[in-house]
Amino acid sequence: MTDSTGTTAPAPTADLDGAAAPDRSGLYLVDGSGFIFRAFHALPMMTRPDGTPVNAVLGFSNMLLKLLADVKAEAVAVVFDSARLNFRNEFYPDYKAHRPETPEELKPQFALIREATDAFCLPSLELDGYEADDLIATYARLAQEAGRPVTIVSSDKDLMQLVGPGVAMYDPMKNKHIGPDEVFEKFGVQPDKVVDVQALAGDSVDNVPGVPGIGVKTAAQLITEYGDLDTLLANAEKIKQPARRQKLIEFADQARVSRRLVQLEANAPQPKPLEDLRVREPDHRRLIDFLKAQGFRSIVARVEMEMKRDGRIADAGLPASPATPGAVDADGVVAPQPTATVEKRYELVQDLAALEVWVRRAQASGVIAVDTETNSLTPATATLVGVSLSTAPGLACYIPLAHGSAAAAAGQLDFDAPPPPKQIPTADLMAALKGMLEDPAILKVGHNFKFDHQLFARNGVTVSPIDDSMLISYALDGGAHGHGMDELAELHLAYTPISFKEVCGTGKTQITFDQVPLDKALDYAAEDADITLRLWTLLKPRLVEARMVTVYETLDRPLVPIIADMERAGVRLDQDALKRLSQDLAVRLVEIEKDVHQLAGQSFNIGSPKQLGEILFDVMKLGAGKKGKTGAYSTDSSVLEELAEQGHSIAQRVLDWRQLAKLKSTYTDALQEKIEALTGRVHTAFALAATNTGRLSSTDPNLQNIPIRTEEGKKIRRAFIAAPGNRLISVDYSQIELRLVAEMANIQALKDAFRDGLDIHAATAAQVFGVPLDQMTPDIRRKAKAINFGIIYGISGFGLSRQLGITPGEANSFIKTYLERFHELKVWMEATKSFARDHGYVETLFGRRCYMPGIQDKNPARRAFAERQAINAPIQGTAADIMKRAMNRVPAALAAAGSHAQMLLQVHDELLFEVPEAEAEQAAALVRAVMEGAASFSVPLVAEAGIGSNWGEAH
DNA sequence: CGCATCACG
DNA sequence: GACGTACGTGATGCGA
Numbered sequence: 001m002t003d004s005t006g007t008t009a010p011a012p013t014a015d016l017d018g019a020a021a022p023d024r025s026g027l028y029l030v031d032g033s034g035f036i037f038r039a040f041h042a043l044p045m046m047t048r049p050d051g052t053p054v055n056a057v058l059g060f061s062n063m064l065l066k067l068l069a070d071v072k073a074e075a076v077a078v079v080f081d082s083a084r085l086n087f088r089n090e091f092y093p094d095y096k097a098h099r100p101e102t103p104e105e106l107k108p109q110f111a112l113i114r115e116a117t118d119a120f121c122l123p124s125l126e127l128d129g130y131e132a133d134d135l136i137a138t139y140a141r142l143a144q145e146a147g148r149p150v151t152i153v154s155s156d157k158d159l160m161q162l163v164g165p166g167v168a169m170y171d172p173m174k175n176k177h178i179g180p181d182e183v184f185e186k187f188g189v190q191p192d193k194v195v196d197v198q199a200l201a202g203d204s205v206d207n208v209p210g211v212p213g214i215g216v217k218t219a220a221q222l223i224t225e226y227g228d229l230d231t232l233l234a235n236a237e238k239i240k241q242p243a244r245r246q247k248l249i250e251f252a253d254q255a256r257v258s259r260r261l262v263q264l265e266a267n268a269p270q271p272k273p274l275e276d277l278r279v280r281e282p283d284h285r286r287l288i289d290f291l292k293a294q295g296f297r298s299i300v301a302r303v304e305m306e307m308k309r310d311g312r313i314a315d316a317g318l319p320a321s322p323a324t325p326g327a328v329d330a331d332g333v334v335a336p337q338p339t340a341t342v343e344k345r346y347e348l349v350q351d352l353a354a355l356e357v358w359v360r361r362a363q364a365s366g367v368i369a370v371d372t373e374t375n376s377l378t379p380a381t382a383t384l385v386g387v388s389l390s391t392a393p394g395l396a397c398y399i400p401l402a403h404g405s406a407a408a409a410a411g412q413l414d415f416d417a418p419p420p421p422k423q424i425p426t427a428d429l430m431a432a433l434k435g436m437l438e439d440p441a442i443l444k445v446g447h448n449f450k451f452d453h454q455l456f457a458r459n460g461v462t463v464s465p466i467d468d469s470m471l472i473s474y475a476l477d478g479g480a481h482g483h484g485m486d487e488l489a490e491l492h493l494a495y496t497p498i499s500f501k502e503v504c505g506t507g508k509t510q511i512t513f514d515q516v517p518l519d520k521a522l523d524y525a526a527e528d529a530d531i532t533l534r535l536w537t538l539l540k541p542r543l544v545e546a547r548m549v550t551v552y553e554t555l556d557r558p559l560v561p562i563i564a565d566m567e568r569a570g571v572r573l574d575q576d577a578l579k580r581l582s583q584d585l586a587v588r589l590v591e592i593e594k595d596v597h598q599l600a601g602q603s604f605n606i607g608s609p610k611q612l613g614e615i616l617f618d619v620m621k622l623g624a625g626k627k628g629k630t631g632a633y634s635t636d637s638s639v640l641e642e643l644a645e646q647g648h649s650i651a652q653r654v655l656d657w658r659q660l661a662k663l664k665s666t667y668t669d670a671l672q673e674k675i676e677a678l679t680g681r682v683h684t685a686f687a688l689a690a691t692n693t694g695r696l697s698s699t700d701p702n703l704q705n706i707p708i709r710t711e712e713g714k715k716i717r718r719a720f721i722a723a724p725g726n727r728l729i730s731v732d733y734s735q736i737e738l739r740l741v742a743e744m745a746n747i748q749a750l751k752d753a754f755r756d757g758l759d760i761h762a763a764t765a766a767q768v769f770g771v772p773l774d775q776m777t778p779d780i781r782r783k784a785k786a787i788n789f790g791i792i793y794g795i796s797g798f799g800l801s802r803q804l805g806i807t808p809g810e811a812n813s814f815i816k817t818y819l820e821r822f823h824e825l826k827v828w829m830e831a832t833k834s835f836a837r838d839h840g841y842v843e844t845l846f847g848r849r850c851y852m853p854g855i856q857d858k859n860p861a862r863r864a865f866a867e868r869q870a871i872n873a874p875i876q877g878t879a880a881d882i883m884k885r886a887m888n889r890v891p892a893a894l895a896a897a898g899s900h901a902q903m904l905l906q907v908h909d910e911l912l913f914e915v916p917e918a919e920a921e922q923a924a925a926l927v928r929a930v931m932e933g934a935a936s937f938s939v940p941l942v943a944e945a946g947i948g949s950n951w952g953e954a955h
Numbered sequence: 956c957g958c959a960t961c962a963c964g
Numbered sequence: 965g966a967c968g969t970a971c972g973t974g975a976t977g978c979g980a
């Protein structure tokens with residue numbers, strides 16, 4: 001490895017990349033003092049449970065661990081300064097005089113760092129009256145003379161003068177080798193002239209005076225020209241520039257003193273012979289004990305993992321090392337980066353003084369991850385239990401607000417319970433954070449921020465501006481995978497976060513977050529904020545690369561506060577009406593059940609498809625019965641309807657029972673349970689990143705599937721009512737998806753029909769079946785309507801035949817005629833499928849991508865399915881985009897008009913509002929206008945509004 | 956916890 | 965000509 005001729009620069013003295021065989025002959029000289037200060041200033045203050053500050057100890061330990069993992073050396077020495085004063089002060093008392101006093105928090109860490117060095121079984125060097133740099137110079141010379149390569153581990157530029165044949169430097173902070181080229185880059189001269197340059201340029205940090213007016217650039221130029229400092233000073237009169245000449249003459253002595261200051265002493269006494277620096281086998285037990293005593297949990301984990309890898313602990317189940325970190329593979333998926341390599345620094349914040357640090361960090365960096373913990377999943381009514389923040393990877397805090405107060409909150413006195421921990425009152429926290437959370441210059445990042453936004457809004461804080469890592473992922477990878485934090489952490493960070501179950505348990509023994517002990521709550525909650533920030537850091541830049549910035553910025557992100565307001569508002573239900581409906585349904589279900597059992601000749605559970613199938617097809621022998629893949633008879637409504645048509649009265653009775661049972665269990669019973677005591681209303685959760693097409697979905701309860709198609713169902717819809725003095729307004733897009741088919745496929749005849757405001761299904765029927773509009777029959781129109789829907793779904797002859805109850809042959813001929821009349825459609829469908837095959841995704845008109853993993857599947861059935869998805873997704877997705885555009889504009893438009901209307905629900909093509917009675921007409925007109933203007937196409941968008949005291953009436 | 960069923964768009 | 969079908973959701977009850 002070394003260059004025996006000494007005429008060219010040496011190769012790095014050890015193999016730091018693991019590419020070649022490790023060089024065991026080398027000496028590593030670690031600049032311990034340099035690292036203490038760097039670690040101390042780079043890491044936030046942290047303390048052991050006993051209050052001892054340990055941030056520098058942690059940074060130092062991490063550095064040693066990394067070094068030992070990276071290099072295999074025969075000899076290592078960690079070199080320290082011994083005292084503040086050294087021989088340089090004897091001839092220049094002001095040397096390093098401007099250094100500030102050692103911070104109080106650092107003082108106790110010096111001893112711990114020496115302990116750490118011992119725990120790592122590494123030899124250390126220090127000598128009174130000499131700086132670490134002098135010892136490094138001395139031992140580097142010794143090793144060099146012994147023909148052994150030296151690597152100086154430091155980022156201190158003052159050591160660069162030592163670089164030369166057999167001596168290299170390595171900066172572990174930047175993971176950078178420093179050879180003659182790097183030195184030249186820094187000082188403009190070869191390493192052996194570095195002291196001359198420094199002598200001229202001086203160093204304000206070390207209070208080395210140099211020559212005033214001369215910096216590194218000029219110094220390098222002069223030294224290059226004259227060869228060295230002495231020659232330069234001897235020839236100072238010859239310098240052309242008068243000012244420079246005069247300074248050099250005047251400050252010649254000062255330059256010579258400066259050189260003595262920066263020149264390292266390579267002949268210092270040796271506290272230990274070179275042989276004593278040999279690396280010893282580390283004592284892992286001792287090391288782990290030391291690290292545990294400092295509370296460095298994640299380093300302990302790393303050391304234990306290293307031990308396993310080295311075979312010191314038997315364990316076959318080690319994780320495989322991930323692919324190149326951060327590399328982007330062909331699918332644009334970023335290879336996981338192991339999170340274990342980042343030290344976690346999680347802090348519990350229990351007073352406002354500790355909080356201030358975090359606000360300052362947010363102000364400094366301009367971005368902070370925010371997460372809230374609550375005692376329930378309904379943010380409209382949940383109690384805020386704590387807030388976590390993260391300002392840098394691995395750096396997070398948790399601020400408990402309502403822990404250990406469950407009994408107190410319930411008004412119970414429990415003298416056995418421990419007293420609640422010290423916590424900031426929620427109102428005080430909000431007051432302290434409000435400025436930061438509303439600061440337009442500080443970006444607040446959350447994962448599913450809609451939830452947190454609601455909690456802050458309920459506490460009088462409107463968080464803005466925001467980013468949402470979940471929505472960024474959704475814009476980037478919608479359809480490719482889910483976007484929950486745990487899933488994304490696994491995928492992008494190769495990390496499994498602490499699960500909620502682990503912290504709160506599950507089922508009957510589940511506890512709420514306010515009952516979680518603070519240490520566990522800290523681990524869990526701080527980690528959530530930490531991971532959120534890491535995901536954001538990783539995903540946000542990808543928006544630009546994927547050209548998905550506009551989708552995210554104009555469609556999804558602005559929706560967060562708007563949906564949060566809708567959820568928070570909730571919707572009023574007529575609980576008495578629901579109760580009466582439930583009772584009515586219960587009575588009728590019993591009657592029907594009696595009938596069915598009588599017709600079957602025995603008692604059985606009608607709600608069990610298995611038992612029902614056996615009764616119908618085995619016991620009663622009503623036809624053959626179709627069995628599904630599970631081997632059970634199918635008893636779904638299409639089967640029962642067929643049986644009913646054949647005159648089997650039991651089938652119709654079962655259909656009736658099914659319908660009523662569904663309405664009772666899913667709606668009249670369940671909705672009552674969902675009325676929140678605090679608000680007297682029902683608060684659904686709209687999922688913003690759940691569907692493959694860009695639609696929203698609604699859960700807990702789902703208010704996007706409230707019955708409307710049957711008379712019984714409409715009764716349930718009428719139980720959705722306006723508050724006293726208010727009205728409900730329902731505004732829905734008319735035929736939006738079919739309009740988009742006409743627009744996107746550019747179907748002239750269909751576009752004309754829409755522009756003329758025709759009954760679109762009748763117009764289609766006229767075109768396809770050649771029936772003049774004045775001779776249209778309901779049946780022909782019904783067939784055309786079914787085909788129109790079929791188009792949107794990615795039509796198939798089989799599907800259409802089943803829908804219309806005709807043969808697949810007939811259905812195919814309908815489709816053929818349709819595609820002839822609207823020939824542009826066929827072209828568009830083929831182009832869309834081809835695009836999907838080429839790209840693996842399809843796009844909406846607004847650029848949202850919907851990934852279709854199955855489009856290349858070898859199985860023709862699965863591929864055909866993906867092709868239908870590829871047809872449907874741009875249509876459904878564009879409609880969803882348009883609705884989002886409308887929703888983003890409506891609240892501001894209402895506010896600007898002075899309206900008090902509140903948006904409550906979205907049902908894909910419909911928006912529901914609650915509005916003071918007197919404003920209803922005006923609001924309805926305004927919403928219609930905004931919806932119709934949400935996009936501008938050659939096909940008009942049409943929205944229709946209804947007003948009523950309940951949802952049934954308004955629709 | 957997966958399946959079948961059915962409510963909506 | 966395969967292969968099993970309309971697209972997108974969520975909640976419920978059953979039964980292993």
